[in-house]
Amino acid sequence: MRILVCEDNIMMSKAIEHKLRSEDYTIDVAIDGNQACEKLDQFAYDLIMTDLLMPFVGGLEIINKIRNEQKLKTPIIVLSALGDEETIIEAFKLGADDYITKPFSPNELTVRVRRLLMKF
Numbered sequence: 001m002r003i004l005v006c007e008d009n010i011m012m013s014k015a016i017e018h019k020l021r022s023e024d025y026t027i028d029v030a031i032d033g034n035q036a037c038e039k040l041d042q043f044a045y046d047l048i049m050t051d052l053l054m055p056f057v058g059g060l061e062i063i064n065k066i067r068n069e070q071k072l073k074t075p076i077i078v079l080s081a082l083g084d085e086e087t088i089i090e091a092f093k094l095g096a097d098d099y100i101t102k103p104f105s106p107n108e109l110t111v112r113v114r115r116l117l118m119k120f
Helices: 010-021 033-042 059-069 085-094 106-119
Strands: 002-006 026-030 047-051 076-080 098-101
Touching: 002 010, 002 033, 010 026, 010 106, 026 033, 033 059, 047 059, 047 106, 059 076, 059 085, 076 085, 076 106, 085 098, 098 106
Parallel strands: 002 026, 002 047, 047 076, 076 098
Antiparallel strands: none
């Protein structure tokens, strides 16, 4: 299973990458929205995780690209320190499948990833 992690915080992206690799997933990391868009144009992913606040292109725009431009049903998990209801609702309206507020438990992340991959 190939997962794209879109996260501009290097320490956070490394921690996520390490945890998911230990679960035998193949991980690609994008450290800004432009890199995320490039990777989405180049590769097919089984799951996508995105932060909302990233340089150049934000997470909501990435969700919109996946759902409306590429017309993909790939599961999307939003990872964000923004826990306000309006932002969460907007992410779900655009097509996010799950929303995890930072900080989060690596074990919880793994369970959510596994659950979404089993559904799709």
